[in-house]
Amino acid sequence: MAGRGPDATEHLVLPGVLTAEQAAETVAGILAAQRPDGAIPWFRGHHLDPWDHTEAAMALDAADEPEAAARAYEWLARNQNEDGSWYASYTDGTPHADGTPHTDTAAMPPGDRGRETNFCAYVAVGIWHHYLATGDDAFLDRMWPVVHAAIEFVLALQQPGGQIGWKREADGTAVNDALLTGCSSVHQALRCALAIAEEREEPQPDWELAAGALRHAIRDHPERFLDKSAYSMDWYYPVLGGAVTGARATARIAAEWDRFVVPGLGVRCVLPNPWVTGGESCELALALWVMGESDRALEVLQSIQHLRADGGMYWTGYVFEGHRAYWPEELTTWTAGSLLLAVAALGGDEATTAVFSGERLPLGLEPDCCR
Numbered sequence: 001m002a003g004r005g006p007d008a009t010e011h012l013v014l015p016g017v018l019t020a021e022q023a024a025e026t027v028a029g030i031l032a033a034q035r036p037d038g039a040i041p042w043f044r045g046h047h048l049d050p051w052d053h054t055e056a057a058m059a060l061d062a063a064d065e066p067e068a069a070a071r072a073y074e075w076l077a078r079n080q081n082e083d084g085s086w087y088a089s090y091t092d093g094t095p096h097a098d099g100t101p102h103t104d105t106a107a108m109p110p111g112d113r114g115r116e117t118n119f120c121a122y123v124a125v126g127i128w129h130h131y132l133a134t135g136d137d138a139f140l141d142r143m144w145p146v147v148h149a150a151i152e153f154v155l156a157l158q159q160p161g162g163q164i165g166w167k168r169e170a171d172g173t174a175v176n177d178a179l180l181t182g183c184s185s186v187h188q189a190l191r192c193a194l195a196i197a198e199e200r201e202e203p204q205p206d207w208e209l210a211a212g213a214l215r216h217a218i219r220d221h222p223e224r225f226l227d228k229s230a231y232s233m234d235w236y237y238p239v240l241g242g243a244v245t246g247a248r249a250t251a252r253i254a255a256e257w258d259r260f261v262v263p264g265l266g267v268r269c270v271l272p273n274p275w276v277t278g279g280e281s282c283e284l285a286l287a288l289w290v291m292g293e294s295d296r297a298l299e300v301l302q303s304i305q306h307l308r309a310d311g312g313m314y315w316t317g318y319v320f321e322g323h324r325a326y327w328p329e330e331l332t333t334w335t336a337g338s339l340l341l342a343v344a345a346l347g348g349d350e351a352t353t354a355v356f357s358g359e360r361l362p363l364g365l366e367p368d369c370c371r
């Protein structure tokens with residue numbers, strides 16, 4: 001699979017955020033964490049979850065590393081459960097039952113056997129992103145059954161109000177309570193899945209109705225979701241996932257800005273904790289870019305450069321009161337991946353802008369009462 005030429009990563013250069021050399025160093029850090037079998041754990045020796053694995057794979061495509069990204073998606077295809085799901089986590093480095101260690105080429109054993117809907121749906125975003133980055137029709141053909149099965153698993157937990165239950169327990173019990181952040185991510189994934197279906201000329205009318213009903217619930221019925229308003233993700237994810245747009249998006253972001261944004265440091269993960277995190281900061285920057293506020297997005301990305309560590313990776317977060325410290329003491333592939341994707345969007349990378357702007361994604365069909 002060919003790359004995109006010598007200037008393929010110029011969109012990863014952003015003043016005050018990344019130089020070309022720094023971008024290359026960060027990409028190398030993610031590649032160093034990827035196992036030969038394609039799995040991308042949080043860091044070597046730690047666990048993998050399907051959502052963050054996919055985000056890191058998307059960052060590799062944005063950085064013109066399509067072969068590495070393809071290996072990540074092939075890992076998902078090989079490890080998909082029969083019902084279309086993936087487990088919530090897979091443990092790197094867990095020994096076999098006889099005490100001998102796993103090799104790098106062994107499948108990671110499942111850790112948390114719950115199956116979370118937003119984790120399972122996100123594969124559609126990654127696969128569509130990879131296709132847009134590479135134009136690889138054979139890849140899309142191979143991955144269509146993976147996407148189809150994953151989306152069917154997710155939609156089996158959709159409730160009459162449009163919201164989607166957040167998981168199945170390890171024993172198969174459905175958890176019907178819905179999370180606003182997770183459902184906003186699923187909304188984006190459904191639109192990407194519809195784009196894949198459209199590209200393959202395989203209409204999925206049930207998915208169109210599901211996407212519209214979910215968007216209506218996110219936009220107009222907050223009471224259908226568990227109250228997690230102390231978390232910054234519940235603030236910006238309806239915008240990032242494309243369910244809340246225009247003036248409503250502007251008003252939503254303005255209403256909570258001063259509660260969650262710490263000037264010069266980044267975005268709090270959860271109130272009232274004095275803890276800013278790289279992932280949430282980069283996702284907010286992406287949401288701002290989606291709204292057309294690239295200047296503010298750049299300021300947010302510049303504010304978290306204190307999280308960059310030697311070697312090009314990023315600390316997960318920073319406690320800014322009391323005993324000030326980077327915490328937890330981990331350099332995660334998904335934090336680096338979220339930064340690369342935000343920079344790629346601001347830099348105009350075509351595949352990345354397509355999956356996050358939503359301008360070229362099918363909308364789905366809202367219920368007649370809501371149009």
